[in-house]
Amino acid sequence: MSMDFREYPDREMLALSLADRIASQVAQHLRGNDGASLCVPGGTSPMQVFETLSGADIDWGRVTVFLGDERWVDGDHKRSNGRLLRRHLLKDKAAGANYIDLYTGDARPDDAADALEQALQPHLPITVALLGMGNDMHTASLFPGADHLAAAMANDAPALMPIRAEGAEEPRITMTRPVLSDAMNIHVLIMGPEKREALERAQKLDPIEAPIRAFLDNATVHWAE
Ligand SMILES: O=C1O[C@H](COP(=O)(O)O)[C@@H](O)[C@H](O)[C@H]1O
Numbered sequence: 001m002s003m004d005f006r007e008y009p010d011r012e013m014l015a016l017s018l019a020d021r022i023a024s025q026v027a028q029h030l031r032g033n034d035g036a037s038l039c040v041p042g043g044t045s046p047m048q049v050f051e052t053l054s055g056a057d058i059d060w061g062r063v064t065v066f067l068g069d070e071r072w073v074d075g076d077h078k079r080s081n082g083r084l085l086r087r088h089l090l091k092d093k094a095a096g097a098n099y100i101d102l103y104t105g106d107a108r109p110d111d112a113a114d115a116l117e118q119a120l121q122p123h124l125p126i127t128v129a130l131l132g133m134g135n136d137m138h139t140a141s142l143f144p145g146a147d148h149l150a151a152a153m154a155n156d157a158p159a160l161m162p163i164r165a166e167g168a169e170e171p172r173i174t175m176t177r178p179v180l181s182d183a184m185n186i187h188v189l190i191m192g193p194e195k196r197e198a199l200e201r202a203q204k205l206d207p208i209e210a211p212i213r214a215f216l217d218n219a220t221v222h223w224a225e
Pocket residue numbers: 041042043044045046069070071081131132133134135138139140141
């Protein structure tokens with residue numbers, strides 16, 4: 001497969017169209033299966049998509065939602081990805097979803113990885129993975145130069161790993177390359193000219209330098225100015 005790039009006239013159109021696409025793919029999966037899983041990014045970009053998706057008319061009670069990565073800070077910290085999710089996605093109709101919180105309150109993400117791995121395993125492979133991307137071409141918390149990046153990109157990586165990187169302000173926990181690239185449907189959400197340039201740069205690099213590169217061949221990329 002090759003990357004499918006979709007450009008939208010504005011961010012609102014992007015959010016409406018992408019939320020609709022995700023909801024359709026989840027609903028389609030639920031037609032033939034007991035449950036579906038939805039993996040989403042944190043950061044700043046997905047807020048509008050979350051707002052729209054939270055009102056989608058799907059059987060949320062059979063959907064398990066989790067983040068692709070979490071910053072190891074309290075759930076009410078302004079940098080918590082879980083806080084973004086609780087405020088903008090897990091409300092309205094989506095309030096009925098089953099949510100696996102990646103932040104456990106353990107002192108270090110290293111202490112939580114095994115228990116989280118067990119909680120996530122029944123929900124793999126991921127039905128729909130929505131990924132974000134930083135200007136440095138990281139996705140989830142797979143940062144270029146991160147301490148465990150090579151292990152997290154390897155075929156035999158566990159589903160989740162603790163990770164630390166210069167570009168990340170705090171320790172993180174992240175889904176690894178194999179579990180994200182095994183998702184049945186992969187969407188990448190990027191906005192603004194800098195991210196478009198970063199995406200173009202990533203296409204010419206090795207995934208170890210540009211982790212987003214590992215997902216592009218099987219992804220639909222959604223971009224608006
Ligand atoms: O740190 C993170 O960054 C990426 C990109 O975030 P954005 O603010 O540039 O949209 C995000 O996908 C990831 O989940 C988050 O932890």
